[in-house]
Amino acid sequence: xxxxxxxxxxxxxxxxxxxxxxxxxxxxxxxxxxxxxxxxxxxxxxxxxxxxxxxxxxxxxxxxxxxxxxxxxxxxxxxxxxxxxxxxxxxxxxxxxxxxxxxxxxxxxxxxxxxxxxxxxxxxxxxxxxxxxxxxxxxxxxxxxxxxxxxxxxxxxxxxxxxxxxxxxxxxxxxxxxxxxxxxxxxxxxxxxxxxxxxxxxxxxxxxxxxxxxxxxxxxxxxxxxxxxxxxxxxxxxxxxxxxxxxxxxxx
Amino acid sequence: xxxxxxxxxxxxxxxxxxxxxxxxxxxxxxxxxxxxxxxxxxxxxxxxxxxxxxxxxxxxxxxxxxxxxxxxxxxxxxxxxxxxxxxxxxxxxxxxxxxxxxxxxxxxxxxxxxxxxxxxxxxxxxxxxxxxxxxxxxxxxxxxxxxxxxxxxxxxxxxxxxxxxxxxxxxxxxxxxxxxxxxxxxxxxxxxxxxxxxxxxxxxxxxxxxxxxxxxxxxxxxxxxxxxxxxxxxxxxxxxxxxxxxxxxxxxxxxxxxxxxxxxxxxxxxxxxxxxxxxxxxxxxxxxxxxxxxxxxxxxxxxxxxxxxxxxxxxxxxxx
Amino acid sequence: xxxxxxxxxxxxxxxxxxxxxxxxxxxxxxxxxxxxxxxxxxxxxxxxxxxxxxxxxxxxxxxxxxxxxxxxxxxxxxxxxxxxxxxxxxxxxxxxxxxxxxxxxxxxxxxxxxxxxxxxxxxxxxxxxxxxxxxxxxxxxxxxxxxxxxxxxxxxxxxxxxxxxxxxxxxxxxxxxxxxxxxxxxxxxxxxxxxxxxxxxxxxxxxxxxxxxxxxxxxxxxxxxxxxxxxxxxxxxxxxxxxxxxxxxxxxxxxxxxxxxxxxxxxxxxxxxxxxxxxxxxxxxxxxxxxxxxxxxxxxxxxxxxxxxxxxxxxxxxxxx
Numbered sequence: 069x070x071x072x073x074x075x076x077x078x079x080x081x082x083x084x085x086x087x088x089x090x091x092x093x094x095x096x097x098x099x100x101x102x103x104x105x106x107x108x109x110x111x112x113x114x115x116x117x118x119x120x121x122x123x124x125x126x127x128x129x130x131x132x133x134x135x136x137x138x139x140x141x142x143x144x145x146x147x148x149x150x151x152x153x154x155x156x157x158x159x160x161x162x163x164x165x166x167x168x169x170x171x172x173x174x175x176x177x178x179x180x181x182x183x184x185x186x187x188x189x190x191x192x193x194x195x196x197x198x199x200x201x202x203x204x205x206x207x208x209x210x211x212x213x214x215x216x217x218x219x220x221x222x223x224x225x226x227x228x229x230x231x232x233x234x235x236x237x238x239x240x241x242x243x244x245x246x247x248x249x250x251x252x253x254x255x256x257x258x259x260x261x262x263x264x265x266x267x268x269x270x271x272x273x274x275x276x277x278x279x280x281x282x283x284x285x286x287x288x289x290x291x292x293x294x295x296x297x298x299x300x301x302x303x304x305x306x307x308x309x310x311x312x313x314x315x316x317x318x319x320x
Numbered sequence: 321x322x323x324x325x326x327x328x329x330x331x332x333x334x335x336x337x338x339x340x341x342x343x344x345x346x347x348x349x350x351x352x353x354x355x356x357x358x359x360x361x362x363x364x365x366x367x368x369x370x371x372x373x374x375x376x377x378x379x380x381x382x383x384x385x386x387x388x389x390x391x392x393x394x395x396x397x398x399x400x401x402x403x404x405x406x407x408x409x410x411x412x413x414x415x416x417x418x419x420x421x422x423x424x425x426x427x428x429x430x431x432x433x434x435x436x437x438x439x440x441x442x443x444x445x446x447x448x449x450x451x452x453x454x455x456x457x458x459x460x461x462x463x464x465x466x467x468x469x470x471x472x473x474x475x476x477x478x479x480x481x482x483x484x485x486x487x488x489x490x491x492x493x494x495x496x497x498x499x500x501x502x503x504x505x506x507x508x509x510x511x512x513x514x515x516x517x518x519x520x521x522x523x524x525x526x527x528x529x530x531x532x533x534x535x536x537x538x539x540x541x542x543x544x545x546x547x548x549x550x551x552x553x554x555x556x557x558x559x560x561x562x563x564x565x566x567x568x569x570x571x572x573x574x575x576x577x578x579x580x581x582x583x584x585x586x587x588x589x590x591x592x593x594x595x596x597x598x599x600x601x602x603x604x605x606x607x608x609x610x611x612x613x614x615x616x617x618x619x620x621x622x623x624x625x626x627x628x629x630x631x632x633x634x635x636x637x638x639x640x
Numbered sequence: 641x642x643x644x645x646x647x648x649x650x651x652x653x654x655x656x657x658x659x660x661x662x663x664x665x666x667x668x669x670x671x672x673x674x675x676x677x678x679x680x681x682x683x684x685x686x687x688x689x690x691x692x693x694x695x696x697x698x699x700x701x702x703x704x705x706x707x708x709x710x711x712x713x714x715x716x717x718x719x720x721x722x723x724x725x726x727x728x729x730x731x732x733x734x735x736x737x738x739x740x741x742x743x744x745x746x747x748x749x750x751x752x753x754x755x756x757x758x759x760x761x762x763x764x765x766x767x768x769x770x771x772x773x774x775x776x777x778x779x780x781x782x783x784x785x786x787x788x789x790x791x792x793x794x795x796x797x798x799x800x801x802x803x804x805x806x807x808x809x810x811x812x813x814x815x816x817x818x819x820x821x822x823x824x825x826x827x828x829x830x831x832x833x834x835x836x837x838x839x840x841x842x843x844x845x846x847x848x849x850x851x852x853x854x855x856x857x858x859x860x861x862x863x864x865x866x867x868x869x870x871x872x873x874x875x876x877x878x879x880x881x882x883x884x885x886x887x888x889x890x891x892x893x894x895x896x897x898x899x900x901x902x903x904x905x906x907x908x909x910x911x912x913x914x915x916x917x918x919x920x921x922x923x924x925x926x927x928x929x930x931x932x933x934x935x936x937x938x939x940x941x942x943x944x945x946x947x948x949x950x951x952x953x954x955x956x957x958x959x960x961x
Binding site: 116117118137138139140141142143146147148149152153154155156157158159162166167169170173174200220 | 390391394395396519520521524526527528529530531534535536537538576577580581582
Binding site: 612622628 | 774776777779780781783784785787788790791792794795798799888941942944945948949951952955956
């Protein structure tokens, strides 16, 4: 379980994350949704210790992230941010192999090789494995980064808008992959999503941020309702139940 | 890896040529057949061998230093002479000459290293202030910072009549390298080896601070380690032979183009190519206008700026 | 509004004009010892060449910034100075030291200026014809060109027989302390000619300053004017480099000071202001350093230092926007 206690972050006078307390349950997919500037990405970055918080604590399975050494955490929790611009020229295999760095400090064992090959296969990257990242399309590169995070094989995996750069087919297969990782391997996936319908169809738990505050949290059925969504996004919503999936329509 | 052995052999051949090129005759045949006179052996041991070793150590060290800087700044155009490092080391040398000219060379090197560290740190601090990091803005700031530091050095050198001494250590000249005057470069060698041991850390750091943190690496510590290596390598080269511009730009970029940036794999190539490049430039400088010598720094200045321009213009075409 | 701006421009020009004259007087009289009949002509020649240099650098920088439509690029930063030095060295290298010494220095100078104009037009035309859109990339390309020219000149100088080179060095490569007084008359003539040419396109220049697209849509032959101005700039840079050697940042400093001081961007106001500021900095600076602090050769170093700092600050400020 990830426990978030009273964390805040501000830049100058603007408060980006305002005194948020929440508990992210172990297992399954937890989505964080909310309008632009709600503080979703900042919250995620602070949970993953990429960004120092002004106040508060975050506990990952009881470990205070501020006091636990970086390489211990790297075996429990991984994060992929958006906009992963990389100047270093690495092949896909090199990149994925670095997912094992917390375990082997750069000296891969045969077991590590299995992990690497599995991750490559899981994302359908075998044919690109020896290509350099700067020779791939945006979507292929995104999948390579996800493969690296999978290869890191942590209990908690955090993704900031992982569907960016992906077309519909790859976006769906990415969400399926995350769901399988959660179901088959007992991983906990926390994901910031822009698309309410993906959040509705794939999440076990949804957290709503608005104006830096925790606005709501609950099961998809509790959140995906017209009046709630209108409250969150400030525009009219319809919600339809299509074969058990709640699909919202907001095109006016 | 299968090409590494041939490449190594070529570099060794280059080193051998470097041993036997020069004003006073040293012939391989004479040495092997035992007919070498004492003078010949003395030239070899006191001048040629130190010079060749110095070239190899300096070339390998500067190439590796350039690689580390490119990883840490995540910018392809950065190297010690485009980041104020070299100029700061020169200022340090000047400070030593003014304040404590009697210091042993090892201490001189340490003072120059401290200056280089401060200058490079200043450069990285300025970069943090630039929110929109246009890739070409980074070396531009570095070059200008180097110019400003250089103006300080020149000012004091003029004032205290040290222009000539300064000219000697800024020209990148190995003709004055003798036994007893190059040994500080073994420090650069040790640091190059240290860089290889820490190769994976530098690769991860080159992926950015977020990736490093995610993989459990203490980013700040890696940056600090890298800065120390870069500063000390640069300072030891500046102290022995002067400025060797652009090696840290040419070599890492060439190697990266062909085999990428996984440093565990590429650093040996980078070191080897750096050594070979400096050896070739030095041989050219000795042969072209014999019996006069052209400092290897001048040759590198030309080769390097052409390479740099090529990189920039290709970038223009790619953008267009 | 218009009238007010031009009135206050007049005031500013008057003030800096007075300061410029004062610094010239100070340069001539301060610390004079011995007979005036010796000092006046001696210092007079030097003052005259400093003023020529100030004029050449200020005008060339402002014109150059007009056609490139920004305030940070200068001919010196783009390597023009070093191109001149390189051409000079190539000439000596190919003709040989003996031949070069035998040629009338003024004729040699004219040949060099002509070669310089031809080369720079070929070399820089493609850079300024709009093919490089990113300003920082353009500057960096210029800076590296400068390094290349300097390294090539250095290499050639070493290839010339060192003994011959020493003889030539004094004659060919000037600095603030060894101003080449042979060239004063011919420089004055050339400066006069370029000024007349620049004066003829004065109003077009104001239009050019609005940017390429606007200038073209207002019916200006942008390409032709660019080439003319580039040629004028080259001649001016050659003159200042021949007289005192390369000074990388001086133009940048004085042009930007002039932009700050003047309330309008009209060339009619900015150009004289830039020239006066340049005279103040060069003559006044030389007077202070030489007469008050006895720092002989420090002026160009101080300019490099201040100019470099200004350049970095300018880049950082631009990056924030």
